[in-house]
Amino acid sequence: MKATERRAKKTRLKREAILRSAAAAFRRKGYYGTSMEDISEQLLMTKGSLYYYFHDKEEILFACHDYSLGRVLEKLYEVQKTDMTPSEQLRALIQGLVDVMIDELQGSALALDFSALSEPMLAKIIKKRDEFERGMRAIIVDGVRSGEFRKFDAKLATFFILGAINWISRWYRPEGAFQAKEIGKAYSDLFLTGLANGTLGRG
Amino acid sequence: MKATERRAKKTRLKREAILRSAAAAFRRKGYYGTSMEDISEQLLMTKGSLYYYFHDKEEILFACHDYSLGRVLEKLYEVQKTDMTPSEQLRALIQGLVDVMIDELQGSALALDFSALSEPMLAKIIKKRDEFERGMRAIIVDGVRSGEFRKFDAKLATFFILGAINWISRWYRPEGAFQAKEIGKAYSDLFLTGLANGTLGRG
Numbered sequence: 238m239k240a241t242e243r244r245a246k247k248t249r250l251k252r253e254a255i256l257r258s259a260a261a262a263f264r265r266k267g268y269y270g271t272s273m274e275d276i277s278e279q280l281l282m283t284k285g286s287l288y289y290y291f292h293d294k295e296e297i298l299f300a301c302h303d304y305s306l307g308r309v310l311e312k313l314y315e316v317q318k319t320d321m322t323p324s325e326q327l328r329a330l331i332q333g334l335v336d337v338m339i340d341e342l343q344g345s346a347l348a349l350d351f352s353a354l355s356e357p358m359l360a361k362i363i364k365k366r367d368e369f370e371r372g373m374r375a376i377i378v379d380g381v382r383s384g385e386f387r388k389f390d391a392k393l394a395t396f397f398i399l400g401a402i403n404w405i406s407r408w409y410r411p412e413g414a415f416q417a418k419e420i421g422k423a424y425s426d427l428f429l430t431g432l433a434n435g436t437l438g439r440g
Numbered sequence: 441m442k443a444t445e446r447r448a449k450k451t452r453l454k455r456e457a458i459l460r461s462a463a464a465a466f467r468r469k470g471y472y473g474t475s476m477e478d479i480s481e482q483l484l485m486t487k488g489s490l491y492y493y494f495h496d497k498e499e500i501l502f503a504c505h506d507y508s509l510g511r512v513l514e515k516l517y518e519v520q521k522t523d524m525t526p527s528e529q530l531r532a533l534i535q536g537l538v539d540v541m542i543d544e545l546q547g548s549a550l551a552l553d554f555s556a557l558s559e560p561m562l563a564k565i566i567k568k569r570d571e572f573e574r575g576m577r578a579i580i581v582d583g584v585r586s587g588e589f590r591k592f593d594a595k596l597a598t599f600f601i602l603g604a605i606n607w608i609s610r611w612y613r614p615e616g617a618f619q620a621k622e623i624g625k626a627y628s629d630l631f632l633t634g635l636a637n638g639t640l641g642r643g
């Protein structure tokens with residue numbers, strides 16, 4: 238690896254460490270209750286070095302959302318490229334989302350409120366969020382069309398499962414009884430069985 | 441109505457109006473980002489009158505959670521008293537929760553983080569929350585025992601549906617396409633079909 242590459246990699250890892258720590262602080266104390274000092278102290282950095290990576294707190298909040306949405310969009314593109322059935326695509330996507338929630342930014346960033354962002358950062362995040370939700374809805378619509386799923390409002394179904402997944406950050410503890418694999422399996426089982434055709438009226 | 445009763449009723453309504461307004465502000469700006477001035481200004485009250493009802497901001501956050509948890513516990517006690525099947529009980533409870541989310545405190549209070557509370561207020565809220573979650577889990581366990589539901593971890597199922605419901609506050613708009621009745625029906629359909637026995641392996 239060349240020296241410039243090594244430096245770029247180091248910067249990227251440092252930025253991700255900052256985002257992880259900041260997302261945890263935002264969740265604990267709220268965005269407005271967290272200062273740049275809180276974030277730098279947690280990381281044993283000087284405030285000056287923190288400002289080397291991010292201009293202000295808002296840029297950090299933006300980067301948290303941008304990073305997490307980037308990760309879940311990657312998962313979406315991955316399943317879109319396959320020739321799996323809508324059920325299989327959703328199963329893979331749900332597991333991917335659970336993994337991002339739990340492992341990437343300690344389940345924090347996706348569940349953070351982004352209403353504190355101002356334009357144009359807000360618009361960029363909403364655009365990515367909408368792209369993701371549209372992609373997930375399209376898979377559900379496909380499954381309804383193919384008859385694999387029963388007739389169900391794809392928008393409500395998407396809100397339903399994303400809510401369940403985003404909420405994981407509120408109760409998940411790394412030392413707790415459930416790990417990512419098990420949660421992902423249980424959540425896709427419940428959701429896909431709920432949507433499956435031929436189950437109508439059983440509940 | 442006697443004068444003392446009238447006064448008590450007026451105080452209660454006023455307190456509820458404060459909680460509604462405060463919960464919306466907490467959701468928008470975060471707990472730490474909201475001041476007593478923000479809350480009183482929003483209500484066109486003086487800060488002095490606000491302090492007549494609540495000693496400080498923490499007491500308001502406590503009262504938001506206490507009020508909402510009180511309402512959802514009422515819904516739980518209601519269905520526990522009936523001789524409905526676990527499915528029917530869950531259906532009624534989910535609709536009740538959706539109603540509380542949307543109508544009572546503008547969907548805000550139940551989804552608010554309560555980690556800002558200090559003891560002994562924190563312990564009181566956690567106790568109520570735990571009582572509610574235990575009650576919901578017990579209904580699911582009953583349904584698994586009776587064979588109405590398939591074998592499923594009641595804790596994960598409860599986290600799943602509560603997440604879906606609490607998330608409503610993030611996307612619900614009174615002027616939007618979905619109303620409480622429709623959301624409640626869709627969410628219980630998905631969840632109960634997902635849990636129903638005889639659907640295993642269909643997803």
